[in-house]
Amino acid sequence: MTVQLNETHDASLRSWVTTANQAGTDFPLQNLPYGVFRRQGSNQAFRIGVAIGDQVLDLAAAHAAHAFAGYTELQGGHFTSAVNASNLNALMGLGTPVWSALRLALSRVLREGASQQGALQACLLAQTVAEFALPAHIGDYTDFYTSVHHATAVGKLFRPDNPLLPNYKWVPIGYHGRASSIGVSGQQFRRPVGQTKPPTSETPVFGPAKRMDYEMEIGIFIGPGNALGDVINMDKAESHIFGLCLLNDWSARDVQAWEYQPLGPFLAKNFASTISPWVVTLEALAPYRLAWTRDAEDPQPMAYLDAPDLRESGAFDIQLEVLLQTEKMRTEGAPAERLSLSNFRHSYWTIAQLVTHHTVNGCNLNPGDLLGSGTQSGPLAEEAGSLLELTEGGKKPLTFSNGEQRVFMEDGDAIIMRGWTQKDGWARIGFGEVVGTLLPART
Numbered sequence: 001m002t003v004q005l006n007e008t009h010d011a012s013l014r015s016w017v018t019t020a021n022q023a024g025t026d027f028p029l030q031n032l033p034y035g036v037f038r039r040q041g042s043n044q045a046f047r048i049g050v051a052i053g054d055q056v057l058d059l060a061a062a063h064a065a066h067a068f069a070g071y072t073e074l075q076g077g078h079f080t081s082a083v084n085a086s087n088l089n090a091l092m093g094l095g096t097p098v099w100s101a102l103r104l105a106l107s108r109v110l111r112e113g114a115s116q117q118g119a120l121q122a123c124l125l126a127q128t129v130a131e132f133a134l135p136a137h138i139g140d141y142t143d144f145y146t147s148v149h150h151a152t153a154v155g156k157l158f159r160p161d162n163p164l165l166p167n168y169k170w171v172p173i174g175y176h177g178r179a180s181s182i183g184v185s186g187q188q189f190r191r192p193v194g195q196t197k198p199p200t201s202e203t204p205v206f207g208p209a210k211r212m213d214y215e216m217e218i219g220i221f222i223g224p225g226n227a228l229g230d231v232i233n234m235d236k237a238e239s240h241i242f243g244l245c246l247l248n249d250w251s252a253r254d255v256q257a258w259e260y261q262p263l264g265p266f267l268a269k270n271f272a273s274t275i276s277p278w279v280v281t282l283e284a285l286a287p288y289r290l291a292w293t294r295d296a297e298d299p300q301p302m303a304y305l306d307a308p309d310l311r312e313s314g315a316f317d318i319q320l321e322v323l324l325q326t327e328k329m330r331t332e333g334a335p336a337e338r339l340s341l342s343n344f345r346h347s348y349w350t351i352a353q354l355v356t357h358h359t360v361n362g363c364n365l366n367p368g369d370l371l372g373s374g375t376q377s378g379p380l381a382e383e384a385g386s387l388l389e390l391t392e393g394g395k396k397p398l399t400f401s402n403g404e405q406r407v408f409m410e411d412g413d414a415i416i417m418r419g420w421t422q423k424d425g426w427a428r429i430g431f432g433e434v435v436g437t438l439l440p441a442r443t
Contacts, residue, residue: 008032008107009287011427015110016117017124019053026420026430027051032106033243033278033431034059036087037130046086046133049125051278051432052110056130060084061123067109067116073101088136088279092223092242093367099223099242103283132277134184135245136221136368141182141273142358143217143249143372144174148348150377150385157393158257169299172349172357174374177249178270182370185434189272191411191441194255208441209252209268211394212409216322216385216417218344219247219275220351220371228364234307237352238282240365244318244351246276246419246434247372253388253408274436275370276417284429288421290315290345304360305353314352318344318421318431320376322385326404327412336416337400339390342376342383344419411440 007013008030014021015029027033033051038044049056063083068074079098082090091098109116145151148168155163167173183189191212195204223242226232232240249269256268292314294300301310320343325336349357354371375385384390387408390398397405409415419431 005286006104008103008283009426011425013107014112015052016112016114017053017055017110019055020110022053024428025053026428026432027053028427028429029107029110030427031280031284031429032103033280033284034088034091034135035277035279036133036135037125037277039125040129040131048083048085048088048091049130050106051127054127055124056127057106057110057120058123058125062109062120065116065119065123067120068102068105071101071105073098074105087134087368088242089368092136092221093225095224096239099281100283103281132184132186134182134275135277135279138179138182138368138370139366140369141177141179141372142174142370143177143269143374144172144349144354145374146172146347146349146354147375147377147385149346149379149383150375150389153377153384153389157388169348170302172354174354174358175264177273177372179370181270182273182275184275184277185432185436187272187274188437188439189250190439192252192255192267192271193441194252194267195258196254197258204258209255210408211253212438213251213253213387214322214409214415215249215251215375216320216340216342217247217249217376218318218320218373218419219245220354220373221245221279222355222365222369222371223367225365225367225369226359229362230359230364231362232355232359232365234305234310234352234356237355240355241282241351242367243279243281244285244431245279246417246431248274248415248417248434248436249372249375250274250436251386272436273372274434276432276434278432280429280431285316285421287426288317288423288429289313290317292350301353305356307352310350310352314350315345315347316421317423318419320344320385321418323416323418324406325414325416326400326410328404329402330414332402334402336414339387339398340382340384342378342385344373344376346378346383347373347376409438411438413438
């Protein structure tokens with residue numbers, strides 16, 4: 001968790017890809033996130049790319065152009081195979097020394113005045129003509145519940161006198177989700193069907209879910225894993241994290257209310273989850289780390305969930321924005337409207353604690369596994385990360401500028417999530433956006 005700044009974080013650095021120097025870009029030279037892409041409409045194999053301004057740098061093509069010559073960590077068959085792969089799994093498994101060396105090499109060859117500019121111009125593709133796939137093959141997906149504000153707000157809806165269950169402040173709560181239905185930004189999915197128990201009915205009914213919702217989350221991609229039976233301790237946890245992305249964990253609230261007791265979510269969650277195409281590395285986020293705090297009145301982390309530098313730099317200052325665009329807005333060319341703005345710094349548990357807790361019983365993680373942070377709500381009402389909270393369980397409709405109202409999502413609605421971090425003296429780092437659209441249920 002120790003913050004290590006280096007030359008790649010220098011805010012004065014500029015790129016020969018001029019759009020990377022524009023104010024407000026998500027992808028300046030100081031970011032360099034990874035994704036998987038190909039040209040739209042082509043039958044090309046997907047390949048690894050790096051976002052720089054409004055372009056994607058083809059990593060395999062850059063390697064073939066000898067962009068990484070002279071870096072010991074970036075030589076040999078394992079690295080060559082990793083950069084030529086169709087997903088990030090192999091690169092994720094190579095570990096921090098390789099990731100850091102590659103970031104440094106990319107930073108240098110993409111800077112203004114770099115001698116490799118001529119050779120690398122041909123390795124760029126405009127993001128507007130690129131098609132993106134999932135960054136990695138996600139073998140396993142675990143969703144956590146790390147926002148105490150979300151847990152409390154939702155708890156109040158169902159247990160007004162006892163909103164927060166007693167285990168919440170002691171143990172990171174999570175459940176294993178469905179990896180096969182995770183899609184990349186642009187995902188469209190049908191309104192799910194299932195059993196619900198209307199309050200006016202004595203028996204459950206079957207049909208389309210009526211209380212469709214989103215959840216604003218951070219996705220955590222695992223790098224090197226651990227052998228079955230081994231534990232990833234807190235002091236090593238972040239070396240097992242490749243990077244972060246945006247995650248929308250769609251939820252059918254009425255299905256969830258009926259099925260989640262005595263076990264966890266099932267059909268209410270497994271129909272779709274959507275992530276952003278770009279994975280931002282922890283090294284890129286180093287300048288934006290914050291002290292992590294735990295109220296003195298709350299239980300302090302058990303020894304296995306604690307570390308000397310946890311409180312100094314365990315949190316991240318990442319702004320998280322959610323917008324909704326109705327079908328009518330889209331038809332009329334109107335922009336999406338903001339629903340909420342929160343921040344990842346409010347998370348009750350850190351990413352390192354999630355990794356350590358996940359493995360403390362010997363559970364093995366693998367490169368490309370995905371952890372969800374859980375809905376990231378802040379302490380204020382306008383920082384809620386779901387419609388369930390914003391509308392107080394459906395009691396208070398939201399009204400948009402065109403007069404439309406929403407309690408939960410309607411068919412044709414698109415949810416747009418964005419994330420970024422910025423502060424004086426440092427370059428703005430963005431995550432791009434993740435977009436998902438709800439289609440009508442199957443008949």
